[in-house]
Amino acid sequence: MATPTQTPQHTGPSAGTGAATGDAASAGDAARTGADGCTGADGNTEIAGRKIFFVHPPAWIREDLIYSMVKLGYKTYSTEESRGLRKLVSLYPGSLLFANVDKGPKGFDWLKILSSMNDLFREKDIRLGVLSEDNRKDAIKRYLSAVSAPCGYIVLTGGQKEIASRITTQTVRQKARGRRTQVRARCFDKNATVNVKYAGENHAGRVLDISGAGAACVIPSLDDRLRKDERMSDIQFKLNSRICTVSGKVVGIRTESEKTFVLLFDEARSDSVDEKIYAFVKETIQRNFERAMA
Structure with missing residues (x-):
């Protein structure tokens, strides 16, 4: 599995061409989460961050990389x-x-479509990145001269x-x-x-939202019994x-x-528990996004 680090570095000239520069995102408070029913913009991007969408990603990005990014606190989706x-x-x-411009419906002209959306990208503050296995200089130049792509042209060759x-x-x-450290799935x-x-005694309830840090739950039989700070x-x-199963307060x-x-949740828990929670978060925010797009 390809696992991104929190502050990845460029790996060479082909890592990305024509990208804007900026500082690394603040880690923020450990308990801060971003609720995600995926119903629209989150407001202040400095605090809430920016959603990340991959269009026609390779299978390993769709399954492995997006999982790793969600675990790091990035709201990430595929379509x-x-x-x-x-x-x-x-x-x-x-x-x-x-956008993976190597894939798409038959006859879909990525260069024409993306260049026609330049004004919309600027109006909506969309930070585009072009993905392709084509590392020829003329191909890179063709896209970067016609398309507004602050995230550059990223070559999909080499190791994952x-x-x-x-x-x-x-x-x-x-x-x-942003300042978010967890993605919270509604x-x-x-x-x-x-x-x-x-x-x-056992008490059953339902989960309203959950992240790798905690959850919001409705447990009717404990309404008059459970108190704040109880473990x-x-x-x-x-x-x-x-x-x-986790412990917490x-x-x-x-x-x-x-x-x-x-x-x-208490931080001391097994990797298998973490994997189950983050896999569910990834699946749930993706499903919420697909519903919003339907």
Whole structure:
């Protein structure tokens, strides 16, 4: 699996051409998360960061790199709907968009389409990056002379780790993570449930949102019993078909239409638990994005 680092470096002249420069994103507070129902822009990009979209990515980017980026706190998605670019740009201003121009529907002229969207990209503050296996100088020049691409032309040749570094160098330069350290997935389906052992009894509830740091849960049978700062050593989640158990404490209680307990997980947990949580977060934010685009 290609795993990006938090502050990746260029690997050579071909790492990315014509990219803008900038400082690395601030790590921010460890408890800060970005809620993601993927319904539109997040507002202040300095704080919330920028969503990242890959259009027609290779399979390893879609599965492995995006997982690693979500784990690092980047809101990252993929799409095979190149004909829906204008809708995507309109729904998600301020985003990074990496388009694999080697793929697309038959007869789809990427150069013509992207160049025709230059004004829209500027209006919506879209930071475009062109992805291609074509490393010929004339091909690179052709795109960069016709298309506004702050994230440059990124060559998809070499090892996966090297390519991942080329891409994530641009996400750092564009401050795509903001001050967020976790991506929080909103759970609109009943596919995320929680079971808590409290005072020797099991109490079932549902998960409203979850990240690698914690979760917001509704547990009706504990509404009048569970208090802020109480610790729990047995919190079991069922995330789609994945079952995992963590320990943690209640760090907040929200009283809205129903009482919601905000849980902060203990950092000491197994890699397998982390993998299940982050895989679910990746799947859920992707599904929410696809619903918004439907």
